[in-house]
Amino acid sequence: MTKGELEELNIGENLDALMNLDPRGYGVCRILYAGSRAYTGEPIAMHAAKQLVKTVHQGDFVYILTGFVLRPHKVPEMDGIVSSMLLARALVQAFDAKPVIICSELNKAAVIKMAPVVGLHCYEDLDTVAELPISMGVICFTTDPETAKTQTEDIMKKKLPTAVIAIEAPGANEKGEYHNAIGLNVTELETKSDILFQALKDRGILNIAIGDLGNETGMGTIADHIRKYVPYTAANECKCDCHGGILAATCADHIITATVSDWGCYAMMAALAFLKNDLDIFHKGEMEQEAMRVATRSGMIDMTGSLIPGIDGFNTKMNVNIVELMRQCVGYARKYEGKSDHWFSSVLEKEFF
Helix, strand or coil, X not given: CCHHHHXXXXXXXXXXXXXXXXXXXXXXXXXXXXXXXXXXXXXXHHHHHHHHHHHXXXXXXXXXXXXXXXXXXXXXXXXXXXXXXHHHHHHHHHHXXXXXXXXXXXXXXXXXXXXXXXXXXXXCCHHHHHHCCCEEEEEECCCCHHHHHHHHHHHHHHCCCCEEEEECCECCCCCCCCECCCCCECHHHCCCCHHHHHXXXXXXXXXXXXXXXXXXXCEHHHHHHHHHHCCCCCCCCCCCCCCCCCCCCCECCEEEECCXXXXXXXXXXXXXXXXXXXXXXXXXXXXXXXXXXXXXXXXXXXXXXXXXXXXXXXXXXXXXXXXXHXXXXXXXXXXXXXXXXXXXXXXXXXXXX
């Protein structure tokens, strides 16, 4: 192992630990991480970031799928949409890429209003996105499964992306039904964007899935592990007539699990900033706070149903602190570059790593 490899490993471990902090203490994030880490074989946020660095280049389109709609208000939650917008910014900063948010019609107003917060122009026409700098796109995806197949074909004919990233995106179980966290059927509410995700994966497109429970697109990657240890995911554990459980069937080549899906995305962005040696790729706490506030004003709700800014029950202060701690981890590594080489060489000589 080289000094650079050791540094990358340990920054990756730091970011994985931060995205899996468990303030609630209920342990699900630990369960998921054990499965996703075993599958990936190295720090998972850093692993995903490395795939992006290898694959995405200037002008490339990247599709970002998100937008879980919650009962009983039947509006989308904050988790997923906030980090998707901030990831769009990061992709432009890092690669001069062309990010496109693919979400529910119910997310559209939030995407348009949040775009200025992250410094991007937002267009529905992808040719305009391709033509103009510092731009992103938004596509509203259907909730009808048959229409989803046609829309998938149309999108892929229009612009084939270099990568697709699902963040807290709804995923159907093996019987084609979608569920919320406690097993209630929400099929009629959710976009069927997992059909697009699967089609892009089948085309060999780089695909990354980020989730925090098991009912999100891509979590089928570690299906056996989730079914064994996470409630409501096994057959007959959901609360509807399908008896298929909440576990999403769609698999991904690369997976990130975290306490909150947004936190998993933030860790990937922080890792990207580290790999590209540019901390500006990763947003600051002030932008996190403003993005959350604007999302709430646009009707996005916390997991609890509250319109007070929160992501999965965690308020703005908690989310800002997570972002700033991740920034500090990356920033310190780069600040002290070359100043502690004697420690790296001495540690490597001991052959622990």
